[in-house]
Amino acid sequence: MGTSDNKDLLLQHELAVMAGILESKEQYRKIVKAGIARWVKDFQDGNIEIKTVDDLRKLIELDIELQKDEF
Numbered sequence: 769m770g771t772s773d774n775k776d777l778l779l780q781h782e783l784a785v786m787a788g789i790l791e792s793k794e795q796y797r798k799i800v801k802a803g804i805a806r807w808v809k810d811f812q813d814g815n816i817e818i819k820t821v822d823d824l825r826k827l828i829e830l831d832i833e834l835q836k837d838e839f
Contacts (some may be wrong), residue, residue, distance in 0.1 A: 793834050796830075796834055797831060797834045797835070800827055800830050800831045800834065801831065803827050804824065804827045804828065804831065807823060807824050807827060808824075811824075
């Protein structure tokens with residue numbers, strides 16, 4: 769196997785890893801979005817008091833972090 773073949777295999781591996789990471793981030797974003805929607809609904813229904821806003825802030829920050837590096 770030549771050097772070019774090794775580089776191709778390494779590149780294919782790196783691309784597969786990146787694809788897996790992007791897929792995971794997409795799934796995590798779905799979970800975070802659902803959590804935000806649930807938080808808002810619970811807040812509107814009076815089940816959450818203002819003292820728990822930190823949970824929403826954490827969810828929003830996580831969503832923003834997951835969106836970084838997206839094109």
